[in-house]
C-alpha cells in the first residue's frame with residue numbers, strides 16, 4: 310500500500326490486516342501513556358479544504374500517538390485565498406519535508422491528483438461524494454468488534470446516499486467483508502446509476518427494519534444541494550428518521566451507526582443516538598486506532 314485513496318477493490322485480507330493493526334493500537338491507546346515512537350521524526354500534514362471535526366482531529370491525534378509531528382494546513386488562512394493552486398500547495402508542503410499527506414477536498418479525485426504530484430504517501434480523507442476510505446475501515450472495525458465478523462450481516466444504509474462518500478465507501482468495504490448492503494432512500498437521494506455498486510436499493514424503510522442487523526444513518530447534505538430534491542426535513546424525518554418506535558422493530562441484537570455529524574431530530578431522534586444500541590461513539594473511538602494503523606502501514610511499518 311503506497312497511498313490510501315479508495316476502498317473500491319481493496320481485498321478482504323488487506324482490510325483485515327489493517328483492522329488487526331488497528332486492534333493493536335487500540336491497546337496502545339488504553340495505556341497510561343498512550344503513545345508509541347513508531348513515526349518519530351516523520352511529519353504528517355493534514356490538508357482539509359472542507360469542514361471537519363472528527364476526521365481531522367482524529368488523524369492528528371493518531372499521528373501524535375505515533376510520535377509524528379503534525380503540520381495543519383488551513384485553506385481559509387492560506388495562500389489558496391491568493392490564488393495558489395492545489396498542485397503548488399502540495400509541492401510547498403512537500404518541500405518543507407512533509408512525509409505523509411492527509412487530504413480532504415470538495416472535488417472528486419483531488420487526493421488522487423496530489424498523489425500523482427508528490428512523492429510521499431497520500432490518504433484520501435474525503436473527496437466530494439466519491440470516497441472516504443478510513444471511515445469505511447472504521448465502520449468495519451466497529452462492526453467486527455460488536456459482532457465478531459461482518460459475514461452475513463444485513464446492513465441498511467438510510468438517507469442521503471447520493472451525496473455521501475461514506476455510503477459509497479462502506480458499500481465496497483462491507484461487501485468485501487461478507488456483509489450485504491441495501492441503500493434506503495427516495496430516488497432523488499440515490500446516485501443516478503447503481504450499476505457500479507454492490508448494493509440493492511429501496512425507497513421504503515419500514516419493511517427493512519425487521520431484516521436489518523445494522524441501520525446506518527446518513528445526514529442530508531444540504532451543503533451539496535441535497536435539499537433541492539427533497540420534502541421538508543420534518544417530512545424526511547417522518548419517512549426515514551430513526552426514532553424509538555422504529556428502533557423497537559429492529560432485531561434485538563441490531564445496532565445503529567452514523568458517521569457524524571448527526572442532526573438530532575432529523576435522521577435520528579436524540580434518544581436513538583444515546584441508546585445503548587447506537588455505535589456512534591464507538592465509531593469515533595476506534596477511529597483514532599484505525600488512522601494510526603493506516604499512517605503506520607503507509608509509512609512502511611510492519612507489526
Ligand code: NCD
Pocket residue numbers: 363364435441444474475528530568569570
Ligand atoms: C462525513 C464526511 O465528511 O464525509 N463525516 C465524516 O467524515 N465522519 C459525513 C458527513 O459530512 O455527513
